[in-house]
Amino acid sequence: MEKIKIEICVGTTCFVMGASSIQALEFEIPEDLIGKIEVTESRCMEFCKDHKDGHHKGPFVKINGEVMADATYDKVLDKVRAIIKKKEEN
Amino acid sequence: MLAKNNASRIRTKLLIKIAETFLNDDIENIDRLPLNLRPKDEDHNRCCVYKDRAIIKYRTMATLGHSIEDETDELKPLSVYAKEALEREEDDKPVLTVIDIACSGCIKAQYMVTNACRGCLAQPCRLNCPKDAITIVNGQAKIDPELCINCGKCKEVCPYHAIIHVPIPCEEACPVNAISKDEDGKEHIDHEKCINCGKCLVSCPFGAIVETSQIIDVIKNIKNKDKKMVAMLAPAIVGQFPGTIKNMATALKKLGFNKVVEVASGADITTNKEAEEFVENMKKGQEFMTTSCCPAYVNAVNKHIPELKPFVSHTETPMYYTAEMVKDEDPNATTIFIGPCLAKRVEAQRSNLVDFVLTFEEIGAMLVAKDIMVAECEETEFDTISEASAQGRGFPITGGVAAAVAHKVGDKAEIKVEKIDGLDAVSMKRLKKFAQKGCEGCNIVEVMCCEGGCVAGPRVLALPKKATRQVEKYVDNSEDLK
Numbered sequence: 001m002e003k004i005k006i007e008i009c010v011g012t013t014c015f016v017m018g019a020s021s022i023q024a025l026e027f028e029i030p031e032d033l034i035g036k037i038e039v040t041e042s043r044c045m046e047f048c049k050d051h052k053d054g055h056h057k058g059p060f061v062k063i064n065g066e067v068m069a070d071a072t073y074d075k076v077l078d079k080v081r082a083i084i085k086k087k088e089e090n
Numbered sequence: 091m092l093a094k095n096n097a098s099r100i101r102t103k104l105l106i107k108i109a110e111t112f113l114n115d116d117i118e119n120i121d122r123l124p125l126n127l128r129p130k131d132e133d134h135n136r137c138c139v140y141k142d143r144a145i146i147k148y149r150t151m152a153t154l155g156h157s158i159e160d161e162t163d164e165l166k167p168l169s170v171y172a173k174e175a176l177e178r179e180e181d182d183k184p185v186l187t188v189i190d191i192a193c194s195g196c197i198k199a200q201y202m203v204t205n206a207c208r209g210c211l212a213q214p215c216r217l218n219c220p221k222d223a224i225t226i227v228n229g230q231a232k233i234d235p236e237l238c239i240n241c242g243k244c245k246e247v248c249p250y251h252a253i254i255h256v257p258i259p260c261e262e263a264c265p266v267n268a269i270s271k272d273e274d275g276k277e278h279i280d281h282e283k284c285i286n287c288g289k290c291l292v293s294c295p296f297g298a299i300v301e302t303s304q305i306i307d308v309i310k311n312i313k314n315k316d317k318k319m320v321a322m323l324a325p326a327i328v329g330q331f332p333g334t335i336k337n338m339a340t341a342l343k344k345l346g347f348n349k350v351v352e353v354a355s356g357a358d359i360t361t362n363k364e365a366e367e368f369v370e371n372m373k374k375g376q377e378f379m380t381t382s383c384c385p386a387y388v389n390a391v392n393k394h395i396p397e398l399k400p401f402v403s404h405t406e407t408p409m410y411y412t413a414e415m416v417k418d419e420d421p422n423a424t425t426i427f428i429g430p431c432l433a434k435r436v437e438a439q440r441s442n443l444v445d446f447v448l449t450f451e452e453i454g455a456m457l458v459a460k461d462i463m464v465a466e467c468e469e470t471e472f473d474t475i476s477e478a479s480a481q482g483r484g485f486p487i488t489g490g491v492a493a494a495v496a497h498k499v500g501d502k503a504e505i506k507v508e509k510i511d512g513l514d515a516v517s518m519k520r521l522k523k524f525a526q527k528g529c530e531g532c533n534i535v536e537v538m539c540c541e542g543g544c545v546a547g548p549r550v551l552a553l554p555k556k557a558t559r560q561v562e563k564y565v566d567n568s569e570d571l572k
Contacts, residue, residue: 010332012341012464016454017102020553027555043332044463056103 001087003038004080007062008071011044014059021073022061030077037080096135097297103127104146105305105452108153109459112309117176120168123150141191148189152300155307157187175306181446183302185286185435186279192298195275196258200240203231206252215244215253263293265513265539266394285389287513287539288432288548301432301549304446305456308426311446312346317424320416320473321347322409322444324429325354326486326544329552329560330450331457333465340467345456349416349473353427356412357383357482357494358571364405365498368534372503376401378524378533381491383407385433386539390513390521398525401535408485409434413443415475428453430486430547433539449549479571483564486544492536497571508532512541 008014008022025039047060047067061071063079107127111120124143128134134142148158150168154175203215209229216224216231223237224244231253233244245253260269260277268283269290277298279290291299312319321342323335331338339350360383371379382388382403391398413425426446427434438444457464481494492507499505508529510517521537529535540546545561546554 010465012332012454012462013458015332016106016451016458016551018099020551020556023553023556027553043465056106 004083005064006037006039007042009045009060010041013048017058019059022076024073104149105455106458109455112306113459117172120172145192149300152187153303155302157183157302158189176310184281185301185432187300187302188277188279189298190276192296193276194296198235200256201233201245202254202256204252204254206250207231208250214247218243218247259293260290263289265518285386286433286436287386292548305452308446308448311424318348318420320349320423320425322351322353322412322425322427325483326430328564329557331464336469337464337467339472340470341457341462341464344462352472352478353408353412354478354482355476357408357485358479359411360405360408361481361494361498364403365495367403367405368499369503378529379403380535380537383491384537384539385437387537395522395525398521417443430544430550432548450551451549454551480565480568481571483568487558487561488538488543492534505534506532508535510537513539
C-alpha cells in the first residue's frame with residue numbers, strides 16, 4: 001500500500017500553536033502505522049493567511065493533500081487510520 | 091514529551107490576541123476579548139459560554155500581569171487592568187496564580203473503587219488497609235475518604251485491578267508540597283513554599299494555574315522607543331522556532347528589539363568561575379559542590395533544604411553575567427531575558443540587572459501577532475559581546491553544565507559528577523540526604539529542576555527530544571571554551 005503522506009506545517013504560526021506535538025510522529029510511530037506513513041515538515045503553507053484570525057486555526061497539517069486545521073497528534077492519527085480503513089475496505 | 095493540549099492551545103490563542111491588541115493600540119476593545127474568543131453561537135468548553143468567557147477574562151488579567159488573588163471587584167473591566175498594567179513601573183507579583191473558578195477541585199480521595207470490583211470473598215483490600223477505611227457496601231468495596239491516607243495498598247492487592255489511583259495532578263507534580271486545597275476544595279499556592287518551577291501549571295488539565303506575564307510591559311517599552319531594548323536569548327532557544335537562531339535574531343529585531351545577545355556568552359563566565367570555585371573548594375577539603383544556575387533549584391534549597399546551602403556554588407547564573415555585560419556596555423539598556431523558564435522571573439525580580447523575563451511562548455505570540463515568520467527572515471549575527479563556546483551553548487541539556495565545568499577544571503582536580511535530572515519528591519529527599527551524608531562518592535552535583543534540562547522547561551515550544559538534538563548540533567559546530 002502506498003504510504004500516507006503527512007505534511008506538518010512548521011511556519012512560525014503553526015509552530016507556536018503546537019505543531020511540535022505532531023512532530024512526535026518523527027520519533028515514534030504507533031505500532032499499527034509502522035511503514036504506512038511518511039512524515040515531512042513544510043515551511044509556512046500560508047493556510048493561516050487565508051482568512052481573518054487564520055492563526056487561530058493552526059496548526060495546519062496536510063494528509064494526502066487534504067488540509068486539516070486545528071490539528072492535534074490524535075486528530076492526525078484518527079484521520080490516518082480512517083484513510084487506511086477505507087482503503088482496506090475497497 | 092511536550093503535549094500541546096486543549097488547555098494550552100486556548101492559552102496560546104489568547105496570548106496572541108492580547109499581543110495583537112497591544113501592538114495595534116486597540117486597548118479600548120480589550121473588554122470584548124472574551125466575547126470575541128467565545129461567541130454565543132460557538133462551542134463551549136465548560137458548562138456554558140459565560141463561564142468560558144469569565145475564565146478568559148481571568149486568563150487575560152494574569153497575562154496583563156495581575157494576580158487573580160488580587161481581584162477586589164468582579165466588575166472591574168479588563169480595560170482598567172490594562173491601563174494599570176501600562177502605568178506600572180515595578181513588577182513584584184508572584185509568578186504563579188490560580189484561577190479559582192477554573193480549578194475543578196479534583197476529588198481529594200485519591201483511590202477509587204471502580205465497578206470492576208466483584209465484592210470477592212477474599213477482600214484483600216479491606217484486610218490490608220492500615221486504617222480500616224474500606225467497608226463492603228452492596229457487594230462492593232467502598233473507601234471512606236476521611237480515613238484513607240492514600241497509601242495505595244488496596245490498589246496493589248486487588249486481584250481484579252478494580253481500584254484505581256486518581257491523582258490531583260498539580261499536587262502530584264509539585265516537588266515541594268506548595269499547592270494544596272483550601273476549605274472550598276480549590277487549589278491554592280503557598281508562595282512561602284513555592285519554588286516557581288511551573289510544574290503545577292503544566293500538569294493542570296483545566297489550565298487553572300497560570301503565570302502573571304510581563305508581555306505588556308515589554309510591548310510598552312518597545313513602543314516607547316526611548317530605551318535600548320536588549321533581548322537576551324537563553325541557550326535553550328536553539329530549535330524552539332523554525333529556522334535558525336540567526337533567523338531568530340532578525341525576527342526579534344523586526345519585533346522592535348535593538349540588540350539580540352546570546353546568554354550562552356554569560357554561561358561561559360559561569361563555567362569559568364564555577365570551575366575556579368570548584369578547584370578551590372576541593373583544595374579546602376569540601377566534600378562536594380552543587381551547580382547554581384537553575385533558579386528553581388536555588389529556590390528549593392533556600393526554602394526547603396537550607397542545610398544544603400553551604401554546598402551550592404556562589405557563582406552567578408548565565409543570565410546574570412550576560413545582563414551584567416550588557417549593562418556594563420550601556421547602563422541605560424533595558425534587558426529582557428527570553429527563555430523557557432518561569433523561575434527566572436523570580437531571579438530577575440531579585441536582581442537589578444534583568445528588567446523583564448519573557449517565555450518562548452510569549453515571544454512566539456508576539457511574532458505571530460506581528461506576522462513575522464522566523465524562517466523567512468534573513469540571517470543576522472548576534473550582537474555578540476563575546477563569542478559563546480560549545481560548553482556555554484550546551485547548558486540547556488542535562489549534563490551540560492557539569493560537562494562544561496569538568497572541561498574547564500581539566501586536570502586541576504579530580505571531578506566526579508552526579509546529576510539530579512528533574513526535581514520531584516524523591517530527588518528532593520535525595521538532596522536532603524546529600525546535605526547530611528555527602529553525595530555518594532561524587533564531588534559535583536548538577537541539578538536541573540526540569541527533567542532533561544531547560545529544553546524541557548515549562549514554557550518551551552519545541553519537542554524536548556527534537557530541541558535536544560538541535561542544541562547538540564549547535565554545540566558540535568561551536569568552538570571549545572578556552
